[in-house]
Amino acid sequence: MADQNTDLDHYTALRADIARAAKDCARDPSSITLTCVTKTIEGARLEPFIAAGHRVFGENRVQEALGKWPALRDIAADIELHLIGPLQSNKARQAIEAFDVIETVDRPKIAAALAQEVQHLGRTPSLYVQVNIGEEPQKAGVAPRDADAFIAQCTREFALPIEGLMCIPPEGQQASPYFALARVIAQRNGLAKLSMGMSGDWPLAVQLGATHIRVGSAIFGARAPITLR
Ligand SMILES: *Cc1c(COP(=O)(O)O)cnc(C)c1O
Secondary structure (H helix, E strand, O other): OOOHHHHHHHHHHHHHHHHHHHHHOOOOHHHOEEEEEOOOOOHHHOHHHHHOOOOEEEEOOHHHHHHHHHHHHOOOOOOEEEEOOOOOHHHHHHHHHHOOEEEEEOOHHHHHHHHHHHHHHOOOOEEEEEEOOOOOOOOOOEOHHHHHHHHHHHHHOOOOOEEEEEEOOOOOOOOHHHHHHHHHHHHHOOOOEEEOOOOOOHHHHHHOOOOEEEEOHHHHOOOOOOOOO
16 A cells, blocks of 8 residues: 555645646646545545645545545535546435535436436535547547537526536547547536546646646556546
């Protein structure tokens, strides 16, 4: 197991890199939020991050978040937890209870389930639509050509305010055109938040307008293999 100082060292170096990357493209570093992706990382390893003042974290499974984060939220009430993995409609209630931001709204069935639970719970998390920016059959997300209509449907039919877009470009390809397309879709729909860029490609995402980058392995080291959707 990696020791905690090493995690924080990686984190500190990454923050400096983000600040430098932002300045290089004339962006204010504070306009870029680092979402620390903590899937598979046990709670004890995250306490130093909270103690150091970090607040924004991402998990890809509802169940894992429910097990891990209630105790961590006791340390700091203002933690902002993002769901960045696929959501099933029968987990909508748990997701709204566990997360402050849900980045993976991607189909009417999910939007309908979220709308129902928002009413029931009286709590609306911040919501992003996931776009399958490379139109990959194995990946979640609405197709780019359907994004405008789906965002409008969320707003009008389900009364769900959509604040942003999330995307994961195809692996092993130049990410720039995908990031650029995501930005165009966000802009034309008036969405202020753009979640894109991971350990391997975040500098490019910063150049192309990301407001949120989601970084895991560059901080915590390699995880056991998992399936990305
Ligand atoms: C795991 C994950 C990340 C972080 O990936 P790293 O390459 O470890 O930085 C970002 N986004 C999503 C949706 C993920 O599932």
